[in-house]
Amino acid sequence: xxxxxxxxxxxxxxxxxxxxxxxxxxxxxxxxxxxxxxxxxxxxxxxxxxxxxxxxxxxxxxxxxxxxxxxxxxxxxxxxxxxxxxxxxxxxxxxxxxxxxxxxxxxxxxxxxxxxxxxxxxxxxxxxxxxxxxxxxxxxxxxxxxxxxxxxxxxxxxxxxxxxxxxxxxxxxxxxxxxxxxxxxxxxxxxxxxxxxxxxxxxxxxxxxxxxxxxxxxxxxxxxxxxxxxxxxxxxxxxxxxxxxxxxxxxxxxxxxxxxxxxxxxxxxxxxxxxxxxxxxxxxxxxx
Numbered sequence: 423x424x425x426x427x428x429x430x431x432x433x434x435x436x437x438x439x440x441x442x443x444x445x446x447x448x449x450x451x452x453x454x455x456x457x458x459x460x461x462x463x464x465x466x467x468x469x470x471x472x473x474x475x476x477x478x479x480x481x482x483x484x485x486x487x488x489x490x491x492x493x494x495x496x497x498x499x500x501x502x503x504x505x506x507x508x509x510x511x512x513x514x515x516x517x518x519x520x521x522x523x524x525x526x527x528x529x530x531x532x533x534x535x536x537x538x539x540x541x542x543x544x545x546x547x548x549x550x551x552x553x554x555x556x557x558x559x560x561x562x563x564x565x566x567x568x569x570x571x572x573x574x575x576x577x578x579x580x581x582x583x584x585x586x587x588x589x590x591x592x593x594x595x596x597x598x599x600x601x602x603x604x605x606x607x608x609x610x611x612x613x614x615x616x617x618x619x620x621x622x623x624x625x626x627x628x629x630x631x632x633x634x635x636x637x638x639x640x641x642x643x644x645x646x647x648x649x650x651x652x653x654x655x656x657x658x659x660x661x662x663x664x665x666x667x668x669x670x671x672x673x674x675x676x677x678x679x680x681x682x683x684x685x686x687x688x689x690x691x692x693x694x695x696x697x698x699x700x701x702x703x704x705x706x707x708x709x710x
Contacts, residue, residue, distance in 0.1 A: 426453040427646060429476040432465035434634070436502055437669035441660040451652050461602070467567040469495060469637060477653070479503070480637040481538040482687055483696065487568045489706045490697050494640040497707040498650060499677040499684070500657050503634040506620035507542035512609040513597040514590060522551040522612055528596035529559045531586045535573045536566040536696050538633045538687070539600040545690030550623070551613075555694065561595060574695040630673045632683045635707070643708075654710045677709045 431454040433439045441447045443456055454477065459465040462479065469478040470488040479502050480488075480495075488495055511530075513519045525547070532540040540560075547553035560577045563586060573579075580589065586598045587605075597612050613619055624630055636657070643649055658675055665671045673680060684703040692700040 426451055427642075427649070428453045428455055429642070430455055430457055430474060431477040432457050432459050432462070432469070432475055433477075433479045434462045434503060436672075437667075438661045438664040438672050439502065439657070441663040442656060446663055447656050447660045449652060449656055451648070452656065454656075463567070470567050471569070475639075476642060477636065477638050479634050481567075481634055482632060482684060483536055483538040483541050483691055484567045485635065485637055485706060486688055486691055486697060486701060487536060487566065487571055488637075489701065491568055491570050493568075495637045496640045496643050496650075498636040498638060498653060498657075498710065499680045499703075499707045500636045500654065500675045501630070501632045501634070501673045501680055501683075502636065504630055504632045504673065505539070506617060507539065507546055507631050508613045508616040508620035508623070509611055510539055510601070510604065511543050511547075511597055511599040511612045511616075512590075512601075512604060513612050515608050515610050517596070517610075519596060519612055521614060522547050522553050525553060525596060525612065526557045529561050529578070529594070531561045531563070531580070531589055531595040531598040532600045533563050533586065534566050534600075535560055535562050535577050536568075536571060536691075537600050541687060541690050541694060541696065542631050542633075543599045544694055545686070546613075546623075548690075548693070561589070571696075627682075629683045629686060632673065632680060632687070635680075635684075650708060650710050677703065677707050 442454060465478050466480050466484050469475045470484060470493050485497050544555055548555055556576055561580050562577055563580050589595045590598045681703050689700045691697050
């Protein structure tokens with residue numbers, strides 16, 4: 423009897439992966455053994471720094487940097503999590519800021535400069551609102567998941583013990599972005615009518631801004647050429663079961679369905695100095 427390939431796996435708490443975790447989706451070839459990380463980005467750091475994971479959810483800009491620095495991981499274009507970037511840039515409710523252009527000359531906080539949410543937000547500020555990104559000081563709380571990466575000159579590391587939101591509410595920052603769960607108390611979005619504006623942009627462009635996909639150790643994909651397809655089928659089955667149970671459907675899976683979103687994020691990353699050139703999504707994600 424052939425034993426299944428056991429893969430140490432880290433995924434977020436998404437409805438569309440629950441059938442993988444609760445055992446409703448099974449494979450004769452693959453057994454996913456789940457490792458818990460709290461918060462989830464600790465898994466990203468573990469994966470890109472060669473830790474003991476075989477499969478991991480991954481922020482797409484972290485995966486981009488991992489590819490740039492030659493880390494032995496490969497992406498699967500399975501969008502596990504996304505959000506509306508317009509809604510993630512917030513300021514105090516009493517702030518004099520009336521819109522994105524008022525951020526010129528201010529200090530804006532983000533967990534890390536290479537955080538995917540920050541890349542999306544800055545891309546929209548530049549391209550939709552004409553904001554000069556170099557005219558803002560980006561205050562970061564920590565380094566990137568890739569130790570080789572160095573933040574650009576227009577960043578500053580927070581050296582206090584205060585977190586992002588307290589810094590903003592104290593007046594040290596004009597706005598912040600990148601909070602996973604945005605508590606609406608005492609704040610508002612910098613972009614007026616942010617949710618409607620984001621939905622209108624998606625409707626106009628056909629692009630859903632993706633934050634997280636899946637990564638696999640490249641050596642495993644090379645040793646088991648069937649593995650990528652098997653994982654894709656397992657995630658697809660889980661997605662189908664979750665949606666049938668009433669979960670909100672995530673974007674369609676596969677490179678072609680998500681290439682425009684990935685490509686735009688990679689273009690923004692190059693413009694913002696995260697990578698020296700715009701990588702083609704096909705370099706990072708095999709077509710399955």
